[in-house]
Amino acid sequence: MEKQVTFDSRWLPYLLVAPQLAVTLVFFFWPAGQAVWQSMYLPDPFGLSSQFVGAENFTYLFGDPYYRASFVTTAVFSTLVTLVSMSVALFLAVLADRVIKGSGAYRTLLIWPYAVAPAIAGVLWLFMFNPSIGVATYWLKGMGYDWNHVLNGGEAMGLVVVASAWKQISYNFLFFLAGLQAIPRSVIEAAAIDGATFARRFWTIVFPLLSPTTFFLLVVNVVYAFFETFAVIHTITGGGPQQDTTILVYKVFKDGFVGQDLGSSAAQSVILLFLVGILTIVQFRFIERRVHY
Amino acid sequence: MVEKRGWGMVLTHLVLILGIALVCFPIWFAFVASTVTQADIVRPPMPLIPGPHLVENYAKAWNEGVNAPVSTMLFNSSVMALGITFGKLAISILSAFAIVYFRFPGRTLCFWLIFLTLMLPVEVRIVPTYEIAAKLNMLNSYPGLILPLIASATATFLFRQLFMTIPDEMVEAARIDGAGPMRFFWDILLPMSRTNIAALFVILFIYSWNQYLWPLLITTEPKMNTIVMGIKQMFPSGDDWADWPVIMATAMLAMLPPVAVVVFMQRLFVKGLIESEK
Amino acid sequence: MATIRLDAVRKSYGKTQVIHGVDLDVADGELIVIVGPSGCGKSTLLRMVAGLETVTAGEISIGGRVVNALEPRERDIAMVFQNYALYPHMSVRKNLAYGLKIAKMPGDEIERRVQKAATMLQLGDYLDRKPRQLSGGQRQRVAMGRAIVREPAAFLFDEPLSNLDAKLRVQMRMEIKALQRELGVTSLYVTHDQVEAMTMADRVVVMNGGIAEQIGPPLEVYRNPASLFVAGFIGSPPMNFLAPSLLPDFAGAGATTLGIRPEHLTLVSAEGAPLSGRVAFCEALGADTLVHVRMNDDSILVVRSEGDPLETGAPVGMAVEPGTVVTFGADGRRTMLA
Numbered sequence: 001m002e003k004q005v006t007f008d009s010r011w012l013p014y015l016l017v018a019p020q021l022a023v024t025l026v027f028f029f030w031p032a033g034q035a036v037w038q039s040m041y042l043p044d045p046f047g048l049s050s051q052f053v054g055a056e057n058f059t060y061l062f063g064d065p066y067y068r069a070s071f072v073t074t075a076v077f078s079t080l081v082t083l084v085s086m087s088v089a090l091f092l093a094v095l096a097d098r099v100i101k102g103s104g105a106y107r108t109l110l111i112w113p114y115a116v117a118p119a120i121a122g123v124l125w126l127f128m129f130n131p132s133i134g135v136a137t138y139w140l141k142g143m144g145y146d147w148n149h150v151l152n153g154g155e156a157m158g159l160v161v162v163a164s165a166w167k168q169i170s171y172n173f174l175f176f177l178a179g180l181q182a183i184p185r186s187v188i189e190a191a192a193i194d195g196a197t198f199a200r201r202f203w204t205i206v207f208p209l210l211s212p213t214t215f216f217l218l219v220v221n222v223v224y225a226f227f228e229t230f231a232v233i234h235t236i237t238g239g240g241p242q243q244d245t246t247i248l249v250y251k252v253f254k255d256g257f258v259g260q261d262l263g264s265s266a267a268q269s270v271i272l273l274f275l276v277g278i279l280t281i282v283q284f285r286f287i288e289r290r291v292h293y
Numbered sequence: 294m295v296e297k298r299g300w301g302m303v304l305t306h307l308v309l310i311l312g313i314a315l316v317c318f319p320i321w322f323a324f325v326a327s328t329v330t331q332a333d334i335v336r337p338p339m340p341l342i343p344g345p346h347l348v349e350n351y352a353k354a355w356n357e358g359v360n361a362p363v364s365t366m367l368f369n370s371s372v373m374a375l376g377i378t379f380g381k382l383a384i385s386i387l388s389a390f391a392i393v394y395f396r397f398p399g400r401t402l403c404f405w406l407i408f409l410t411l412m413l414p415v416e417v418r419i420v421p422t423y424e425i426a427a428k429l430n431m432l433n434s435y436p437g438l439i440l441p442l443i444a445s446a447t448a449t450f451l452f453r454q455l456f457m458t459i460p461d462e463m464v465e466a467a468r469i470d471g472a473g474p475m476r477f478f479w480d481i482l483l484p485m486s487r488t489n490i491a492a493l494f495v496i497l498f499i500y501s502w503n504q505y506l507w508p509l510l511i512t513t514e515p516k517m518n519t520i521v522m523g524i525k526q527m528f529p530s531g532d533d534w535a536d537w538p539v540i541m542a543t544a545m546l547a548m549l550p551p552v553a554v555v556v557f558m559q560r561l562f563v564k565g566l567i568e569s570e571k
Numbered sequence: 572m573a574t575i576r577l578d579a580v581r582k583s584y585g586k587t588q589v590i591h592g593v594d595l596d597v598a599d600g601e602l603i604v605i606v607g608p609s610g611c612g613k614s615t616l617l618r619m620v621a622g623l624e625t626v627t628a629g630e631i632s633i634g635g636r637v638v639n640a641l642e643p644r645e646r647d648i649a650m651v652f653q654n655y656a657l658y659p660h661m662s663v664r665k666n667l668a669y670g671l672k673i674a675k676m677p678g679d680e681i682e683r684r685v686q687k688a689a690t691m692l693q694l695g696d697y698l699d700r701k702p703r704q705l706s707g708g709q710r711q712r713v714a715m716g717r718a719i720v721r722e723p724a725a726f727l728f729d730e731p732l733s734n735l736d737a738k739l740r741v742q743m744r745m746e747i748k749a750l751q752r753e754l755g756v757t758s759l760y761v762t763h764d765q766v767e768a769m770t771m772a773d774r775v776v777v778m779n780g781g782i783a784e785q786i787g788p789p790l791e792v793y794r795n796p797a798s799l800f801v802a803g804f805i806g807s808p809p810m811n812f813l814a815p816s817l818l819p820d821f822a823g824a825g826a827t828t829l830g831i832r833p834e835h836l837t838l839v840s841a842e843g844a845p846l847s848g849r850v851a852f853c854e855a856l857g858a859d860t861l862v863h864v865r866m867n868d869d870s871i872l873v874v875r876s877e878g879d880p881l882e883t884g885a886p887v888g889m890a891v892e893p894g895t896v897v898t899f900g901a902d903g904r905r906t907m908l909a
Contacts, residue, residue: 005461006396007474016391017403019384023444027422028410034421092312095305108559109313115551116320117503117521120544124319127326127541135322138337169316174566186656189623194670194717195644198301204669208660227416231505235525249416256420257510265420277412 032273038266050263057267066243067251067268074247077161078225085165086217089172094202096173097180107177114170118163118228122235125163149237153244156237160245163236164229172217179213180206219283226275248272320548327351327541334537346538354542359527363543366520369438370502370547373519376439377501378494381448386486389452390478394464411446415507423510437511438519442504448493455489456482492565495558499551520547573634573647573724573757574599575620580629582615582781589615590781592629600755602748606768607778608804613761614729616778620759621727622646634724649718650727654734655710657702663689663713664698670721681720688716691750708739715747719754726751726758732767740764744771765805769793777801799903802830808861810897811836811872817846818896826898826906833875835895838862844888846872853880864889 039057041050061067096106113121128136131148140147149155183206191201207214230249233239239246239254246254252272256265326334329344354363391397392404415422422441431437459482467477483490508522518526524547527540555562575597582590590612597603605613618624620631622643630637638646649670658666664685671681689695692712702710711731718726731747732740748771751758762768768775769789777785777792777800785797789805796802802810810830815821821829841847851871854861862874864887874889881887900906 005464006394007464007468007477009395009474012474013391013395013397013400016387016395020388020407020444020449021403023384023440024406024410026425027441028413028418028444029406031418031421031425032413034424035418038421088312092309095309095312098305099302099309106309106313108556110316111559111563112552112555113316115499115503115555116548117505117551119503119505119521119524120547121319123524123540123544124323127537128319128322133335133337133339133537135337135339166316166319171566174563178567184654184656186652186654187658189621189643190650190652190656190717191658191669192623193621193643193648193650194721195673196669197644200673205658227414230416231521234505234509252416253419253506257423262420269417269420272417273412276414276417280412 035266035269035273038262039270040263041266042263043261053263057263058271061264061267061271069243070246070248070251073157073243073245074226077157077164077229077245077247078222080157080161081164081168081225081229082218082221084161085168086172086214086221088165089169090176092169093173093176093180094206096177103177103181107174110173111170113167114174116167117231118167119231119235121163121167122160122232125159125166126236129159149241151241153241156241156245160229160232160236164225164232168221168224172221175213175217176210179210183209216283219279223276223279223283226272226279248275323541323544327538327545329538331536331538350538350542351546354539354546357539358523358543359536359539361515361518361523361526363520363546365516366518366523366543367546369435369517370519370521371550372435373438373504373508374498374501374550376435377442377504378497380439380443381445381497382490382493384443385445385448386452386483386490389449389456390482392449393453393456394474394477407444407446407449409446410444415442419506419510426511431511433512433514433517438508438517441511442501442507445497448497451489451493452486455486459485488561488564491558492561494565495554495562496565498554502551574632575603575725575757575759576630576632577616577620578630578632580616580619580631581627582612582619582624583627588627588781590619590627593778593781593783595776595783595786597757597759599757601773602751602758602760602771603774603776604760604762604768604772605776605778606762606765606804608763611778612781613763613778617727617729617759617761620725621648621650647724648727649721649723649725650729651711651714651718651731653730655702655714655731657710657713657717659702662699662701663694663705663716666702666713667716667720670717674721684720684722685716688719691719692716707735708743711735711743715750719750724757726756728758728760728762730762731760732762732764740767747771765807769805775805777804779804795905796830796897797905799828799830799899802897802899806832808833808873808875813866813870813872814868815898817866817868817870818891820845821891821896821898825900827901828899830897830899831872831891831895833861833873835892836872836874836889837892838874838876838878838881839888839890841886841888845891846889848872848887848889850881850883850885850887852883855880862887 038050040052040054042053042057043050092110096103096110099106128134129147129149131137131150134147137147147155149159187205188201191205196204226247227249229247230253233245233247233250234253237245239250248268249272252265252268255261255268259265322339325341325343326339327350328347329340330346333339333344356362356364358366388403388407392400426432426437426441431440463481464477467481472480503521504519505522508519509525512518512522515523515526520543524540524543527543528535575595577593577595580590580593581588593616595603605616607613615624619626620633622638622641626639631639633646633648658669661669667685667688668681671684685698689698692715694709694712694716697705697709697713702713705713714731728747732743735743744767760767760771772789774787775785775789775792776783779800785792785801792801793805796805796810799812803812810832813829813831815826815829818829836846846866848864848866851863851865853863860876860878860880862876862881864872864874866872872889898906
C-alpha cells in the first residue's frame with residue numbers, strides 16, 4: 001500500500017514527523033529503555049545507588065509466590081470480565097437486532113456507559129456495595145446474606161469484575177450489533193425456510209458469521225481487563241483484601257510507587273511489556289486475516 | 294428475526310428494557326445520593342427517589358468539594374482532555390501526512406517506531422515516565438498531564454488509512470495548480486478528512502477525560518486534581534465518614550461531559566469507534 | 572407438488588394498504604410468473620406466500636392447507652432469493668444439505684439428494700467450494716439446488732436472475748424453465764422483466780399498484796390485454812397508444828385510447844393511407860428497423876419495418892392490420908371492439 005504520487009521535499013517530512021517522534025522518544029522509548037535498565041538493578045534501601053544484578057529481579061519474581069498469585073489473579077479477573085461483558089452484550093445485541101424499528105433507540109440507551117470512566121464506575125459500584133451503607137448490601141442483608149468485600153476476597157473479586165464488565169458491555173454491544181446487522185437478512189430467511197428455528201439459526205448461521213467480531217472483541221476485552229481496569233481496582237479494593245484483587249498492573253504501581261521497590265517494579269513492567277506485545281501481535285495478525293464474506 | 298407471530302416480540306422488548314434498567318441503575322443511585330443529605334445515606338436504606346437537596350449539594354461540590362472544589366477539577370480535566378485530544382490529533386495527522394505523501398530516508402523506521410508505541414500503554418511505563426517527568430520539571434503541571442499521553446499510534450494509523458483512500462489525482466491536480474505540500478494539506482486534505490477528525494475527536498476526548506492512573510501519579514497538589522482521579526481522593530481512609538452527597542454530586546459532574554458527547558454526537562462516536570478498531 | 576391458492580389477499584403496513592385483494596388459483600405443476608414494475612407488490616405477495624410477511628386479510632393455501640398462521644419452515648416450500656442468500660461459511664455441499672439435516676433425514680438419503688441436484692445443475696465439481704469462490708451463475712445454481720433437494724410442495728423465485736448479466740440471464744431462464752418442467756413442482760416466479768414472463772410462464776400475473784390486472788397465458792395477455800397498463804407493459808417494443816381522432820373508423824362508443832402494436836402497422840405511401848405523418852427518427856436493429864413517426868397531433872407511433880431506415884422528416888403513411896386494434900375506455904379498461 002504505497003502512494004504513487006508524492007511530494008518532493010528535503011526537510012518538510014522530517015519537520016512534520018518531528019513532534020510525534022519527539023514525544024514518542026521522550027515519553028515512550030526513553031522510559032521503556034529505563035524500565036529495561038532498571039529491571040536489571042537492585043536499588044539499595046536508601047535509594048542512593050543501585051547494584052547490577054542482571055536477571056536476578058526476574059528470577060526472583062518468578063519464584064515469588066505473591067507475583068505468581070498476581071498472575072493467577074489477573075488471569076481469573078480478565079477471563080471473568082471478558083466472559084461476563086461479552087455474553088451479556090451478545091445477548092442484548094441479539095435481542096436488539098430482532099427489533100427492527102427500535103434497535104436505534106436501544107443502541108442509544110445502551111452505549112453511553114462507555115463514556116463513564118472506569119474510576120467512576122468503581123466509585124458507583126463501591127457506593128452500592130459499601131459494607132455498611134450500600135443499598136445492595138442492605139438488600140442482601142434483608143435476604144440473609146452478609147456482604148463485606150473488604151473482608152471477603154471472593155466478593156471483592158466479584159465486585160471489581162462486575163464494575164469493570166459493566167462499562168465494557170456498551171462497547172461490546174455496539175460491535176456485536178454492527179456485526180449482526182451486517183449479516184444479510186436473506187441468509188437468515190433462507191435458513192428459516194430451510195426449517196431452522198431461531199436457536200438453530202443462531203448457532204449454525206449467526207454465530208459462525210459473527211466470529212470475526214467475536215475474536216476481535218476477545219482480544220480488545222482482554223487488553224482492557226489487563227490495563228484499563230487499574231482505576232476500578234484502585235477505587236474499590238486497593239488490591240485487597242490482602243492481595244486478592246491485585247492484578248499485574250496494580251502490582252507494578254504498588255511495588256513501584258508505594259513500596260518504592262524500583263527494580264522489581266521495573267522488572268514487572270518489562271514482563272507486562274512482553275505480554276502486551278504478544279497481545280498486540282495477535283490482534284494485528286488477526287486483523288490481517290480477517291475473513292470477508 | 295423472521296418469526297413475527299406470538300409473544301416473541303413482547304418478550305424481546307421487555308428483556309431489552311430490563312437490560313437498560315440494569316445498566317442504568319448504578320447511575321440512578323448515584324444521582325439520588327447526590328440529592329439527599331449525608332444522614333439519609335448513612336442510615337440505609339437510602340430512598341430510591343431524588344431528594345430536595347440537589348442545588349445545595351452540587352453547589353457545595355462546586356465551590357468547596359472535599360479537598361478541591363469541583364469547579365477547579367472540572368477546569369483541570371477540561372484543559373487536560375482538550376489538550377491531549379487536540380495534541381494527539383495535530384501531531385498524528387502531521388505524521389500521517391508525512392508518512393503517506395513523502396518518500397524520505399528513515400520513513401519506514403519512523404513508521405515502525407510509531408507502531409511500537411501501541412505496545413507501550415502508560416501502565417507499562419509508569420515509574421520511569423514519572424521520573425522523566427519529574428526531571429523535566431513537569432510534576433503538578435498541565436504539560437505534565439498532557440504530554441506523556443499525547444503520542445497516539447492509533448490516530449496516526451487511522452489517518453494513514455484515510456489518506457491512502459484519497460485518489461492520487463488530487464495531489465496531481467494540486468501540483469498542477471501550483472500548490473505546495475502544505476497548501477495541499479490545508480486546502481484539500483484537511484477538509485476532506487473532516488468527518489474522520491470529528492469522529493476521532495469524540496473518542497479521544499472521552500479517552501483523555503477518563504484518564505486515571507497518570508493524573509494520579511503526576512499531581513500531588515489537590516488544586517491540580519482532575520475530576521476523574523480527584524474523586525478517589527475525596528474518600529478519607531475510613532470511608533464511613535465520606536461526604537457521600539458531595540462525592541456523588543462530583544461523580545455525576547465528572548460523567549456529564551463525556552456522556553453528553555456520546556449522546557449528542559452518537560453517530561460520530563460510533564463511526565469513530567468502529568473506524569479506530571479496524 | 573401442490574396447488575396454491577390466494578383468496579382475496581390483502582396486505583397493509585400500518586394504515587397503508589399495499590396489496591388490494593388478489594385472487595389466484597395455481598394448478599399443480601404450473602409455473603406462474605408474477606410480473607410488474609417496481610413497487611407493484613409482487614415481491615410482497617411472494618413473501619406472504621413464503622410466510623416472511625404476515626397476511627392482513629384473505630387466505631393463502633398451499634396444497635389445500637390454509638397456511639396464514641404457519642411459519643415458513645412449516646409450509647413445505649423452498650425459495651430462491653435474488654441475491655442467492657447462500658450460507659457464506661459453508662461449502663456448497665453443506666449449503667445443499669442444511670435443510671435436510673434439520674429435517675433429520677438419514678445421511679445416505681441426504682447424500683443421494685445432494686448428488687442428484689448437483690448432477691442436474693452441473694455442480695458436481697464445486698461441491699466442496701465456498702460460495703465466495705463461485706461465479707454469479709454458479710451461485711444461482713446452488714441457490715436452486717438448495718430448493719430442489721428439499722423436494723417441497725412449491726418453489727418460490729424472487730427475481731433470481733436480476734443480478735446476472737444479460738447473456739447468462741437468457742441461458743438461465745431456459746434452464747429454469749426446463750428444470751421446472753422436469754421436476755413438475757408448482758412454482759411462483761417473480762420478476763420485473765416481461766421477457767422472462769413471456770418466455771417462462773404457463774400463466775402470467777400482471778401486477779400494478781397492488782392489484783393483479785390480468786391473469787392468463789402469455790400469448791393471451793399479449794394479444795388481449797385487459798387494461799391500458801397491461802397493454803403497455805407487456806411486449807417490446809411497447810404498444811402504440813393513439814387518440815381515437817386519428818382512426819375514426821375504429822373509435823367505438825366510449826373509447827378514449829386506441830392501441831396498436833408496432834408489428835401490426837405497415838409502412839405505405841403517405842397518399843390515402845389511414846395514418847400519416849413524418850419520420851421523427853429510426854432505430855436500425857439489424858433484422859428490422861423501428862421507425863418513429865410523428866403524427867400531426869404530435870404523438871409518436873412506432874412501426875416495425877423490415878426495410879432500411881428512412882430519412883428524417885420524410886412523409887410516410889401507415890396501414891393497420893385488420894383486427895389488431897384494441898380500444899380502451901376512460902378507466903383504462905378494455906372496451907369491446909366496435
